[in-house]
Amino acid sequence: MSQMSSFEILGPIMIGPSSSHTAGALRIAKLARSLIFGEVSHVHFILYNSFARTHAGHGTDKALLAGILDLNTDDYDIKHAFELANKSGLSYEFEYSEEGDGLHPNTVDIIMDTPDGNRLQIRGESRGGGRIVVSQINGIEVSLSGEFNTLFIVHRDTPGVLAKVSTTIANFGINVAFMRSYRENKGGMACTIFETDEPICQEAIDEVLEIEAVSTASAVVVPGAITNPGATVDHDFISGTELLELCSKEDKSIGQIMFERECELVGKELSVAKMYEVLSIFKEETHIPIEHPERSLGGLIGGEARKVFYAPEKVLKLVGELRIKSSAYAMAVLERSATMGLIVASPTAGASGVVPGVLIAAQEEMGFSDEEMFDALYTSCAVGYLLARNASVSGAEGGCQAETGSASAMAAASLCQLMGGGPEVCLHAASLAIANALGLVCDPICGLVEAPCQVRNAAMAANAITAATLALSDVKAVVPFDESVEVMKKVGAALPKSLRETAEGGLAQAPSALKHCATCGICAL
Numbered sequence: 001m002s003q004m005s006s007f008e009i010l011g012p013i014m015i016g017p018s019s020s021h022t023a024g025a026l027r028i029a030k031l032a033r034s035l036i037f038g039e040v041s042h043v044h045f046i047l048y049n050s051f052a053r054t055h056a057g058h059g060t061d062k063a064l065l066a067g068i069l070d071l072n073t074d075d076y077d078i079k080h081a082f083e084l085a086n087k088s089g090l091s092y093e094f095e096y097s098e099e100g101d102g103l104h105p106n107t108v109d110i111i112m113d114t115p116d117g118n119r120l121q122i123r124g125e126s127r128g129g130g131r132i133v134v135s136q137i138n139g140i141e142v143s144l145s146g147e148f149n150t151l152f153i154v155h156r157d158t159p160g161v162l163a164k165v166s167t168t169i170a171n172f173g174i175n176v177a178f179m180r181s182y183r184e185n186k187g188g189m190a191c192t193i194f195e196t197d198e199p200i201c202q203e204a205i206d207e208v209l210e211i212e213a214v215s216t217a218s219a220v221v222v223p224g225a226i227t228n229p230g231a232t233v234d235h236d237f238i239s240g241t242e243l244l245e246l247c248s249k250e251d252k253s254i255g256q257i258m259f260e261r262e263c264e265l266v267g268k269e270l271s272v273a274k275m276y277e278v279l280s281i282f283k284e285e286t287h288i289p290i291e292h293p294e295r296s297l298g299g300l301i302g303g304e305a306r307k308v309f310y311a312p313e314k315v316l317k318l319v320g321e322l323r324i325k326s327s328a329y330a331m332a333v334l335e336r337s338a339t340m341g342l343i344v345a346s347p348t349a350g351a352s353g354v355v356p357g358v359l360i361a362a363q364e365e366m367g368f369s370d371e372e373m374f375d376a377l378y379t380s381c382a383v384g385y386l387l388a389r390n391a392s393v394s395g396a397e398g399g400c401q402a403e404t405g406s407a408s409a410m411a412a413a414s415l416c417q418l419m420g421g422g423p424e425v426c427l428h429a430a431s432l433a434i435a436n437a438l439g440l441v442c443d444p445i446c447g448l449v450e451a452p453c454q455v456r457n458a459a460m461a462a463n464a465i466t467a468a469t470l471a472l473s474d475v476k477a478v479v480p481f482d483e484s485v486e487v488m489k490k491v492g493a494a495l496p497k498s499l500r501e502t503a504e505g506g507l508a509q510a511p512s513a514l515k516h517c518a519t520c521g522i523c524a525l
Helices: 019-035 049-058 060-068 076-088 161-170 202-209 240-250 254-266 268-291 304-309 313-319 321-338 354-366 370-390 400-418 423-435 453-472 481-494 511-520
Strands: 013-015 042-048 091-096 106-113 119-128 131-137 140-144 149-156 176-183 189-196 214-220 342-344
Touching: 013 019, 013 076, 013 268, 019 049, 019 060, 019 106, 019 119, 019 131, 019 214, 042 049, 042 060, 049 060, 049 091, 049 106, 060 076, 060 091, 060 106, 140 176, 140 189, 149 161, 149 202, 161 176, 161 189, 161 202, 202 214, 240 254, 240 370, 240 423, 240 481, 254 268, 254 370, 254 400, 254 423, 268 304, 268 321, 268 342, 268 354, 268 370, 304 321, 313 321, 321 342, 321 354, 321 453, 354 370, 354 400, 354 453, 370 400, 370 423, 370 481, 400 423, 400 453, 400 481, 423 453, 423 481
Parallel strands: 042 091
Antiparallel strands: 013 342, 042 106, 106 119, 119 131, 131 140, 149 189, 149 214, 176 189
């Protein structure tokens, strides 16, 4: 994860409702499409585990088709993927497997056929927040991360073929950083991944294809990745302890350190532009659903954010303007997501309301400039990066604590940054927020990212404000941040599968929830 960008934490910018089941699914299919030479005439999707159980309510089927059609995660045409596929002549089929023990919760097999008889099968995993991994190609176990420029080839396992490929691309000034070869058996078909320091040009691919043993060759770019593959990162850190050491050494805030790291990955100009784009969408997604509420796809939510924003005077006296706004804004983002509107997953679509809810409310109430927000947002990225690296931000892996709990920790730290808290104070706030979210289960009713997701975003926004209040008052977390993250990981692993985004437990199994599922007509549980 050394190449993980801040905008893989505050991102992807996507059409809702789910970063793992919608944006992640699209990215897997888009990457799969890049691996096969020629047009795809037919595609067969096999969905496992959480993908299989909750695909309809998340738009996973539409997203997978959209990826094969080469759409991006923020394209409104994702909604129309079936119509677009039919119009283009692409035939498709979906299979929902009841098997899947030992597989990642969000797994899909994609089998693609071309008109001239070529077939390629890949297995992809959506790891949360839109991040993906290809774990199998043509039945051969692989690991395709996309951290480097990547050349993928399918070839016969014959002596000297890899040396010929290496020599060919070297003639184009391309240096191989890593090479991994996977084969079925000696002398049979194999696939090899070359990760390189330089981009793979089309001319090099064309010459590789002329090698007799090579049947397929393509340059792979993981969709949504914005980092410069192979970039050197001097400001990287793998723990809160290391982050604090960097802050102390350079006398900088957490946000400033994370900004330096992002500049090393993608350059200063893009680092600035992308963060202002995130802030702009934050402002839109928190306000539009209050001004123009819509009913969600599943019909469970819609209009609640407006009710909270215009709460009676007695409610305002109870909790104050900041709490009212942060709750309303957090709920609004979930409403926008659940209508397949444009949002920023932060760090996931299911938890996308917490960070913007808290920060936009704070900016409006206390007059922070966009420049001050910029530093706070990078602070949230640093905390989210450590959570994604050392625990999980996926509900299918770690329950809702991994999604709204992580978002709450990010928001708490960034709010402390806005209020002048130092790096240690920010991480105390993050640890306190995690402590209050431990054990929170992921139990979406009907498998939809609607309820109880919406109210949990509001609750975790309030949790972030509470944690920041305590930390800024010099109330320290008894358990340090790094230990809290490790505990979160263990608690998430201990949760039964029924309480990790499968809609097989918790509130999803309440009689009223099951009654709704029987009539809503969206989810195929």
